[in-house]
């Protein structure tokens with residue numbers, strides 16, 4: 001199986017609609033990111049397909065169910081399943097979000113934002129630490145898009161993110177679309193956000209399409225990447241270098257060629273940066 | 280100042296039962312939206328997600344009920360059955376019972392049974408992979424061993440009985456058919472085995488004898504006592520060929536030898 005060092009360039013989020021295309025055409029994609037929660041069943045076709053695709057491509061795991069921010073113990077059952085998959089497929093890394101989704105046995109299968117407080121920072125740092133211990137690997141943490149602020153918020157989203165990752169000593173998956181969506185929804189400038197992020201921790205970026213509803217942007221991953229997000233991506237590449245980047249598409253999933261086209265645009269931004277640096 | 284767990288508790292309650300909380304107590308309003316509108320955005324997105332999950336597990340119910348009705352039904356279900364698992368693929372287990380008890384559907388009992396079929400299908404699809412039966416080992420058992428023989432059904436399987444022809448309803452309402460062929464509800468009930476053979480999903484209609492036999496296996500009855508009882512229930516049954524038949528069909532996936540309980 002391909003190893004970690006091969007995660008480079010622009011990868012694609014693996015979606016079941018594209019299994020047969022990938023297996024029959026073997027498209028030139030540098031790596032796939034699997035939504036690991038979709039493979040937590042005991043067996044069947046999803047695992048079989050993942051196994052076949054893993055033979056041909058490097059892979060990263062993206063999780064949505066760790067619920068790292070929940071104010072209750074980590075769900076051991078969830079981590080047990082995750083660990084089994086991690087052993088079997090040897091992803092280069094496992095990522096999840098700076099969010100929560102479970103409390104007192106009830107779950108919102110969504111990425112709910114954290115209050116930006118010292119209590120949250122301490123709590124998240126401890127929990128990421130535990131998760132890293134359980135997985136025996138450094139965790140990659142993604143910023144989420146948000147649609148609200150809490151009354152208790154005591155700092156900016158980026159100050160919060162930086163403090164958590166420094167204390168937990170984990171890595172960052174910087175979702176450029178999420179930065180943009182939150183910037184518009186909360187009326188902040190995304191540039192200081194990018195400038196605050198420690199470059200050496202960013203191992204991956206995400207690109208996706210948002211949707212507008214009234215004056216609010218929603219992170220629905222159902223459209224091509226929007227022009228202002230491409231602009232922000234260009235700025236991010238200048239700061240962080242050609243970090244491995246992933247195209248995410250989760251609703252109204254189009255033909256594989258449409259995703260590949262988005263990847264080519266991202267590649268062109270990366271190439272431009274390489275030329276500029278060598279010139 | 281509210282603690283993290285207090286905020287999360289209120290937030291969660293606000294998602295599933297919005298009238299029960301005052302959003303402004305923990306959420307800041309913005310120039311664009313009030314605190315409760317901001318909470319409402321999250322509720323909207325959660326309901327959208329869980330409804331989507333239900334429509335993917337229950338596509339035939341969706342087709343039978345129509346988009347608008349199915350969405351209203353999903354909303355009621357979500358309000359009464361908050362998700363309990365961090366893995367969203369576990370959501371929707373009580374949907375059939377909910378349909379059965381839902382007053383507007385009281386005259387449509389077959390829909391709850393179709394929902395049961397779709398849930399079993401979903402579980403079998405994601406169920407455990409197993410090696411096929413070791414027929415050689417089974418054939419080598421001596422007479423004494425057969426006294427202690429217990430057959431096993433595939434883990435990814437379920438037995439389902441309905442008073443309605445739900446298998447025909449299910450088949451007629453697959454998405455690839457643009458037009459729904461009418462199914463006569465009075466054609467009688469069915470006994471089904473919903474299972475996965477390798478990667479192939481199967482819905483097999485069982486005879487009365489097969490149904491009885493597979494249920495007795497599921498109840499962990501030893502083979503000899505199972506045959507005796509089967510003959511009492513179905514005197515005309517050819518017990519000698521039923522087991523080989525079920526092996527051949529793949530219904531029997533494994534066996535175990537357990538000393539008889541005295």
Ligand SMILES: [Fe+2]
Nearest residue numbers: 142175206248
């Ligand atoms: Fe993302």
